[in-house]
Amino acid sequence: MRNYTTQMDAARKGILTPEIKTVAEKEHMDEDKLMKLVAEGKVAICANKNHTCLSAEGVGSMLRTKINVNLGVSRDCKDYDVEMKKVMSAVNLGAEAIMDLSSHGDTQPFRRKLTSECPVMIGTVPVYDSVIHYQRDLATLSAQDFIDVIRMHAEDGVDFVTLHCGITQKTIEQIKKHKRKMNIVSRGGSLVFAWMSMTGEENPFYEHYDEILDICEEYDVTISLGDACRPGCLADATDVCQIEELVRLGELTKRAWDHNVQVMVEGPGHVPLDQVAANMKVQQSICMGAPFYVLGPIVTDIAPGYDHITSAIGGAVAAMSGASFLCYVTPAEHLALPDVEDTKQGIIASKIAAHAADIAKGVPGARDIDDRMADARQKLDWEAQYECALDPETARAIRDSRAPEEDHGDTCSMCGKFCAVRSMNKALAGEYIDIL
C-alpha cells in the first residue's frame, strides 16, 4: 500500500518513488533536485498507478525533450493488430509517449493492451471515446457520461488524459464575435464546443473539474489541459481566443496542483516562426512553469504533404524556448490518416527537432552522439557513422544504392575523389592529393 497518491504528492512529502528514481537516472539529474521540480509541478512524471509495465519518463523544460505519437483505430483503419505493430515500431524509434486516439469499435481491449504491454507513457482524449463507448450521438450524452469515461480510462491505466477544460459558454460568443479564420481546429475542443452548442450547458470538464481532479489524484493521471482554441492557421496565432484560454488553463493548473494532480498544458498549433519563442515564454509565465506540450508549431500553412517538416522547424524552436513535449506531425497531416511510413517520417522529424533543441538548450550529454558522428565522419568510417545515425538503415541504403564507381578510400558518390575529408586527411598527413 503506497503512502502517497500522485508523484507530486510523494515529492511534496519527500518520498523518493521508484518513478522519480528512474527519471533521475535517465536524466542524469540529482534525485533531490528532480523531486523538488516534481513537487513544484515543473516536471510531470505521467505514471498511472495501474500502468505497472511503465518505464517512467519526466516531462519538463529542463529535461530531455520528449515526443508523442498519436495512433489508434478509426472507421477508416480498423485493424487493432496493425495498430499495435505501429505502436511497437514507434517505441523502437524512440517515442516516449503514445496517445491512443481510437474512435471506432470496442476501444477498451486495445487501451488495456497498451497499458499492460507498452513501456511508454499512454495518453488518451476521453471525449473522443465517449461517443464511441456509449454508441450514442454527442448531444445525447450527459456531463456524468463524460466523467465516467475519464474514470474508466483512469482505471485502465492511462497516464495522461487530454481534457478541454478551458472553454466555456463565453467562448462560444467569443468565437462567433472574433471571426477567426479557422475557428476551432482541436478535434476534442470542437466536440466540447459542439456539445455545449447543442445542449446549451456549460463545459462539463470545466464545471466538474473538482470531481475530475479526485479521479486523477486517485489513479495519478496527469491532466493534459487541451487548448481547444489553438490556432489552426498562421492568421489566428496568438490571438485573444488563444491567449484568453491560456489564462484559464493557468488557473486550472493551479487548482490541479492544489489537489496534488500533475498537469501539462497543451499549446499551438499553427504559429509564424517569429512568434514561437514568445508563445513559449507567455505559457511558461501564465502557467507557472508547467510543462508545455505542443502540436507543431507548424510555421507555414502551405505545405500539406510536408507538415512533418513545417512542424520540425517550429518544434525545434519551441523546445529550445521552453516547450518540453512535442506531439509528432506526419506528412499526412491535413490530408489523411497516416500510414506506417508516414508515422515513421513523423517520428524521425520530431526526434530531430527534439534533439536539436536539447543540444541548443544544453541538456547534459545531448551533443555526445553528434561528436561521435563527427569523429566517424572525419575517419570516413561508415559503420561507425551508421551506429550514430538516427535511422541507420536509411542512411546505409542511400549510400549503398549509389556507391562511387571507383573506390577512392571510402568516399561516397556525392564528391568521389573531390571529397573534402579525403583531401584534408591527405594534406594534413603530408601526402600527395590526386583529384583526377
Add this chain to the structure above:
Amino acid sequence: MRNYTTQMDAARKGILTPEIKTVAEKEHMDEDKLMKLVAEGKVAICANKNHTCLSAEGVGSMLRTKINVNLGVSRDCKDYDVEMKKVMSAVNLGAEAIMDLSSHGDTQPFRRKLTSECPVMIGTVPVYDSVIHYQRDLATLSAQDFIDVIRMHAEDGVDFVTLHCGITQKTIEQIKKHKRKMNIVSRGGSLVFAWMSMTGEENPFYEHYDEILDICEEYDVTISLGDACRPGCLADATDVCQIEELVRLGELTKRAWDHNVQVMVEGPGHVPLDQVAANMKVQQSICMGAPFYVLGPIVTDIAPGYDHITSAIGGAVAAMSGASFLCYVTPAEHLALPDVEDTKQGIIASKIAAHAADIAKGVPGARDIDDRMADARQKLDWEAQYECALDPETARAIRDSRAPEEDHGDTCSMCGKFCAVRSMNKALAGEYIDIL
C-alpha cells in the same frame, strides 16, 4: 553599349537598369530604395551581362529569401541530358539559382547551355572546374591557370562564382594547431588548402584578388566569398577558424565594393540551433550587411538521410535572422549524389524554410498564400487547398490514396466524422452535429 559595368556601378551612378527594374517589381519595392541597397552592397543582383535570358533576382535580407540548387555531372553521374532535366524541374519547383558543380568531362557546353536557356541565376565554383578543364592534377596547376578558368566562366555568362579567398598559408598552421574535429569540409576550400599544402604557395584567389575583381567587374560576376572553414560538425561551430576567416571575408567584401563588384558571403554549415541567430548577426556586422548565403545550417549531425530536415530547421531560423540565400540540402547529403527525388525533397524543404522565414520577417505579402489556404481549409474546399499547396500533386495523392470510407461532407480520413472543421461549421450554423 551600356554606360556602366556592374549593377552596383549603375546603382551608384543612379542608372535604373532593366535588372533593377525587374527586381523592384518582383519584390514590390520602390526602385529608388532598391537602387540604394544595390549601391550599398546590401542587395546583390547576380546578372552576368552575357546571361541574356536571365530573369533577374535580388539577394538581400530585406527581400524574399532565395534558394539555390546544386547540380552538375560527375564521374558517377555523367549524363548531361538527365542533369538538364533536373535543372528545369528545379526551376519549376521555384529555385532561384542553380549552381553547376560539374566535375567530369567537358564542362563548357553544359555551362553555356545553362546561361543560354536557363532564366535563373547560375553559379559555379571555378576551382572544381580547373582540375577538370586542364585534365591535370591539382599540384601541377599555376595561379594563372585558376584565374583563366574564372575568366572563362565569366565569359560563359556565369552570374556568381564561389571563390575561397579567405584562407591563407596562415590558415594551414591554424588548422593544424586548432585541432578541429572536421578540419575543412568545404570541397572547394579543401582543394585550395590541398594546392597550398602541396605547392607551398599562397592562396591564388587571395594573392590575385585584384585581377579577379577586374574580371568580375568586366562581366558583372558576383563574387560569392566561400567559407572554406565553415564548421563540418556542431563541435566546430563558431570557432576561431570560422570567425577569423569571416573577418577576412569582411575585408575582401570591402575591397570588392571599392571595385564596384557585387559580393555575397557564404556561411555555415553545421551549427547548434542556439548559435544560428548569433552567427547571422556577426556576419551582418563584420561584412557590413552583404547578403549572407548559407549551406544549412544543419542543427544536428546525427540525421544522415534526413539532412533536408536538419537544414530546413537551421535555414528557417537563419533566414529569419538575416541570411538571404539558402543553399538546398538533400536527403542524400553526407551519403551519396542526390537523385531526382532527393533533389525534389531538398528543394521543397528549402522552400518551406525560406517561406517560413519570409513570413516571420514580415516580407510584404508573404503570408497571403497561407491566408488563402486557411480560407480553403475552413470551407473544406480541397481543390482550392491544392492550388495553395507548395506541392499540389503530393498533397492530392496522399488524400486520394486514403479517402474516407463514407463521405461526410468532404472531410478526410484523418478524422472522418470527427473532423473539427466540419463540427465547427455545423455548430456555428446552428445545425445538429452527428458524430457516430
